[in-house]
Amino acid sequence: MAENKGQEIQKQETQLQQGTEPTREGRLFMPPTDIRETNDSIVLTADMPGVKPDGVDVTLEKDVLTVCGAVADEHLGNHNGDGYAEYEVGNYQRSFALSDEIDRDKIDARMDNGVLTLTLPKTTPSQKRIEVKAG
Amino acid sequence: MTVKDLTQKAKELIPWNWGKRPVRVQDNRSRRDGSLPALRDDFHRLFDDMFEDFLGRRFGEGLLAPFGEPGSLLDTGWPRVDLEETDDAFKVTAEVPGMEADDVEVTVGDSSLTIRGSKTTEREEKKKDYHLMETYSGSFHRTVPLPVEVNADGVEAHCKNGQLTVTVPKTEAGRKAAKRIEVK
Numbered sequence: 001m002a003e004n005k006g007q008e009i010q011k012q013e014t015q016l017q018q019g020t021e022p023t024r025e026g027r028l029f030m031p032p033t034d035i036r037e038t039n040d041s042i043v044l045t046a047d048m049p050g051v052k053p054d055g056v057d058v059t060l061e062k063d064v065l066t067v068c069g070a071v072a073d074e075h076l077g078n079h080n081g082d083g084y085a086e087y088e089v090g091n092y093q094r095s096f097a098l099s100d101e102i103d104r105d106k107i108d109a110r111m112d113n114g115v116l117t118l119t120l121p122k123t124t125p126s127q128k129r130i131e132v133k134a135g
Numbered sequence: 136m137t138v139k140d141l142t143q144k145a146k147e148l149i150p151w152n153w154g155k156r157p158v159r160v161q162d163n164r165s166r167r168d169g170s171l172p173a174l175r176d177d178f179h180r181l182f183d184d185m186f187e188d189f190l191g192r193r194f195g196e197g198l199l200a201p202f203g204e205p206g207s208l209l210d211t212g213w214p215r216v217d218l219e220e221t222d223d224a225f226k227v228t229a230e231v232p233g234m235e236a237d238d239v240e241v242t243v244g245d246s247s248l249t250i251r252g253s254k255t256t257e258r259e260e261k262k263k264d265y266h267l268m269e270t271y272s273g274s275f276h277r278t279v280p281l282p283v284e285v286n287a288d289g290v291e292a293h294c295k296n297g298q299l300t301v302t303v304p305k306t307e308a309g310r311k312a313a314k315r316i317e318v319k
């Protein structure tokens with residue numbers, strides 16, 4: 001449990017599937033993500049500080065949505081490990097499994113101040129809610 | 136007395152916002168599936184929370200700070216801060232995803248640099264719509280001690296791509312403070 005605690009404070013590294021290797025040098029982190037559901041879409045926000053809009057790569061393969069963020073060189077060069085460091089700079093990667101209710105053609109991605117916002121619209125907007133009556 | 140009673144007792148003794156750190160908002164509901172491993176995780180979390188509440192800080196924190204002082208160096212708070220020193224300047228960088236230059240305030244004192252700011256999101260009100268909550272939000276305050284004299288007028292701060300970079304140049308006297316010792 002002590003290890004779990006450490007991961008919460010530290011940036012969490014992405015666990016790559018067995019047998020795969022990263023193609024870029026450096027550490028690979030798992031961006032902390034919020035997933036919010038609205039009436040007609042699912043909104044995903046991932047914190048990737050140090051990543052420029054053109055450094056983001058979002059791919060959809062079968063039902064797996066993968067988010068990659070390459071950290072900009074200007075931020076990478078600053079950290080040589082000298083001095084006092086609470087965090088390390090690296091690239092980001094995380095995958096999400098999509099359900100059938102997502103409209104795959106209308107996924108929207110936006111990168112702003114190091115936060116990636118993905119809007120995944122639902123195919124059938126506004127879920128029908130069934131009222132549960134007592135008695 | 137059971138462990139649970141002790142936990143309760145310890146919690147009652149401590150002011151709820153002791154240490155005044157930004158609270159991490161996390162929704163654990165998604166993990167609670169009622170299975171045995173989930174139960175065990177919950178138990179571990181309770182145990183960790185108890186210790187954290189009791190100490191009010193994590194291990195290694197506040198080594199340079201007065202007891203209970205919020206956000207000082209060696210306090211692994213949020214946002215995370217890196218400090219780098221060259222011959223001419225200090226460079227402080229922090230990860231502030233989602234924040235713009237207007238959200239961050241940097242002040243330089245005689246012997247310290249303070250970064251303040253807040254990240255506001257709409258999520259506080261709509262908590263129930265969240266399936267996963269891992270990011271931080273709220274206000275923060277972190278202070279970094281500066282060991283030598285610095286030129287407060289020459290400080291530059293940039294906020295770009297969610298990365299805050301503050302460059303604090305040393306004064307002539309500050310530069311001389313580091314004396315090279317010849318190794319014989």
